[in-house]
Amino acid sequence: MLLEGYTKEIFRSKCNTQAQSLHCFAHLEQDISEVIPYLNAELEGDAFTREPPSVTFKAHGKLITVHPDKIAINALQDEEEAEKVCRWLQREINAIWDRRDEIEPKYAVRTRPQIFSILKLLPTSAKCSRECGQATCMVLAKLISEGAVSPEACPYLSGENLANLQEYLAGFDLDV
Numbered sequence: 001m002l003l004e005g006y007t008k009e010i011f012r013s014k015c016n017t018q019a020q021s022l023h024c025f026a027h028l029e030q031d032i033s034e035v036i037p038y039l040n041a042e043l044e045g046d047a048f049t050r051e052p053p054s055v056t057f058k059a060h061g062k063l064i065t066v067h068p069d070k071i072a073i074n075a076l077q078d079e080e081e082a083e084k085v086c087r088w089l090q091r092e093i094n095a096i097w098d099r100r101d102e103i104e105p106k107y108a109v110r111t112r113p114q115i116f117s118i119l120k121l122l123p124t125s126a127k128c129s130r131e132c133g134q135a136t137c138m139v140l141a142k143l144i145s146e147g148a149v150s151p152e153a154c155p156y157l158s159g160e161n162l163a164n165l166q167e168y169l170a171g172f173d174l175d176v
Contacts (some may be wrong), residue, residue: 003032004030007027008026009025011025022076022078023075032068033068035097037055038097039055039093039096044057054068059085113145115145131155
């Protein structure tokens with residue numbers, strides 16, 4: 001077992017005092033530097049640094065950053081949810097560490113489609129009636145880049161632009 005325990009620090013955002021959500025730092029009792037590249041591989045990190053080692057990923061609707069001595073979790077409803085996510089992370093860290101011989105560590109971030117490349121292929125028309133459900137084409141492009149929605153969410157996207165966008169997105173590992 002790599003990570004035996006942690007202590008939680010729960011707090012509200014200091015820069016946005018009106019925010020209802022909580023944030024949590026889980027201060028780790030052990031240094032978990034060695035598992036971070038394995039976490040990056042298994043949990044599909046969105047941001048990875050070698051020195052100092054850290055990985056950021058999304059899970060359970062939260063943005064989570066793992067450092068050697070601390071884990072940061074945002075947008076929590078309450079302390080109970082913080083504990084639930086911390087326990088899940090502890091199990092994941094230990095399970096991944098136990099299977100490290102079967103995992104190829106990853107020292108790079110997963111590439112994402114570029115929002116502006118997607119936006120160029122969307123039919124950003126003044127006639128758009130927001131049928132996609134988004135406030136702007138930029139918001140839709142961001143959601144497409146994250147794999148949250150498919151290009152077909154835009155009812156005006158068709159023909160060559162749809163084919164070009166699908167071809168562009170095929171080069172990325174998106175879960176749509």
